[in-house]
Amino acid sequence: MTARLIMKLEVVAAEPTTPDVLRVVFRHPQRPELPEWTPGAHVDLRLPDGKVRQYSLCGDPADRARYTVAIKREAGGRGGSLWAHANLAEGGLAHVSAPRNNFPLAEGTRHILVAGGIGITPFVSMARSLAASGADFALHFCARSAAEAPLLDALRAVCGDRLHLWLSGEGRRLDPALIGPPAPGTHLYACGPQRLVDAVQARADADGWAPDHVHIERFAATLDENYKPEPFDARIASTGEVLHVPADRSLLEVLRENGFPVASSCEIGTCGTCECGYRNGTVIHRDHALPLAKRQDRMMPCVSRARVALTLDL
Numbered sequence: 001m002t003a004r005l006i007m008k009l010e011v012v013a014a015e016p017t018t019p020d021v022l023r024v025v026f027r028h029p030q031r032p033e034l035p036e037w038t039p040g041a042h043v044d045l046r047l048p049d050g051k052v053r054q055y056s057l058c059g060d061p062a063d064r065a066r067y068t069v070a071i072k073r074e075a076g077g078r079g080g081s082l083w084a085h086a087n088l089a090e091g092g093l094a095h096v097s098a099p100r101n102n103f104p105l106a107e108g109t110r111h112i113l114v115a116g117g118i119g120i121t122p123f124v125s126m127a128r129s130l131a132a133s134g135a136d137f138a139l140h141f142c143a144r145s146a147a148e149a150p151l152l153d154a155l156r157a158v159c160g161d162r163l164h165l166w167l168s169g170e171g172r173r174l175d176p177a178l179i180g181p182p183a184p185g186t187h188l189y190a191c192g193p194q195r196l197v198d199a200v201q202a203r204a205d206a207d208g209w210a211p212d213h214v215h216i217e218r219f220a221a222t223l224d225e226n227y228k229p230e231p232f233d234a235r236i237a238s239t240g241e242v243l244h245v246p247a248d249r250s251l252l253e254v255l256r257e258n259g260f261p262v263a264s265s266c267e268i269g270t271c272g273t274c275e276c277g278y279r280n281g282t283v284i285h286r287d288h289a290l291p292l293a294k295r296q297d298r299m300m301p302c303v304s305r306a307r308v309a310l311t312l313d314l
């Protein structure tokens with residue numbers, strides 16, 4: 001677990017990109033450059049009550065002086081977006097983490113990007129990078145109307161005719177069958193509302209896409225409601241201490257109660273902040289952040305558990 005750098009950044013612009021999406025630009029008040037990032041990365045915005053929200057960076061990774069995010073006002077959300085809309089204004093300050101990338105572009109020869117609504121944000125920098133490198137890509141963007149499609153002008157400029165706009169208010173909805181069957185070197189990405197990403201995933205599964213060629217970024221946990229957590233023991237490799245994790249507690253909670261300051265953010269298995277190493281155990285991975293290739297020895301203790309026992313690399 002590595003603690004992430006938290007910076008106090010200045011808001012240099014905060015303006016609506018649609019009626020309910022605020023585009024916010026940050027810079028460091030003293031330093032000319034911010035930590036670098038790659039397309040698909042996000043930052044944590046720390047709220048005054050200590051809670052954390054993740055927002056994808058949607059500017060240009062080559063612009064080291066600024067971070068840009070787009071924040072949708074979610075009236076029924078957990079309060080972070082309402083705070084941001086009410087408080088982030090030009091000249092103000094906010095606590096923002098160094099970027100982390102759980103949704104990177106894969107090595108491939110063709111890329112199919114599918115976004116719904118505010119789920120477009122990670123794809124802006126991805127499309128910019130793909131266009132700059134001359135890569136073969138298509139971006140399918142689903143929204144109710146052009147007026148409600150965030151960052152549309154920037155996308156049109158970057159993508160040209162590689163942007164396919166699906167506006168439900170005009171009766172044009174994306175049929176996931178359009179994605180087509182898998183092809184060598186082709187990667188599929190989706191980000192947006194649950195229904196959209198589930199439809200893309202279901203279509204990819206039905207068409208036989210390899211799991212490591214399908215990349216899904218979720219806004220919320222999709223934990224199996226029928227899953228019944230079982231208690232287990234977690235042994236700490238460095239001390240030999242054994243911590244019991246009851247069925248109704250997360251491993252993250254038990255670690256914290258026992259003095260292990262594990263960094264966390266979403267606590268629903270989507271951000272990757274709490275990642276830690278393990279050995280000697282069977283882990284029930286329940287997150288949406290960890291790539292398949294890392295699941296042999298890494299886990300997300302906010303949602304993942306073990307069968308009977310495991311040893312943690314702590």
Ligand code: FES
Pocket residue numbers: 263264265266267268269270271272273274275287289300301302303
């Ligand atoms: S805190 Fe976000 S994945 Fe665990």
